[in-house]
Amino acid sequence: MDAAQKKPLMVGIIIVCFGVAAFISFRGRGGGVEVAEVPEDATIWVKCVNLKCNGGNTVYEMNEREYLDFQREHLAEDTTPGMVCPKCGKPSVFEAMKCPKCGNVFISGEAGREGFSDRCPKCKYSQREEEEKMGSAQGAQGTQGTRQSGKRGGLDLE
16 A cells, blocks of 8 residues: 555544544533433532541432533543532532441442442441342353243243
8 A cells, every 4th residue: 555545544544543533532521411310309428538627537318300400510531520519618628428227427449449349437337249149040040940940040030
């Protein structure tokens, strides 16, 4: 292939690469839960991560619609904006979760990078891990159930 034929081919490849990059950059935006779909009285846990604000342990519930509205208004590229903490006045409040076992409120992934992001840093419980264990156990029982009773995964398929 001579230089005159290579140039349009290279330009085409570059255009396709930019298109793929744009698709990857923008496909994640705008998704998620629509504010209108969230019940008006729904609440979420949030936590201030500022260590000078109660040692980074200021937690409270807030209206989920208000939180989602704030996120949509202030979202920047790949970062989650922090809300302003009513106690310390710093933009250091983020969505959190409450451990169903011990009641500790924590930020997703706070227990470390290993394992499940919903693992409680206090008691080490992970609801997702338990659900996966139950799913694995049910899957093993489901295989036996299919051979023995015509059921799959412990559920009657009729």
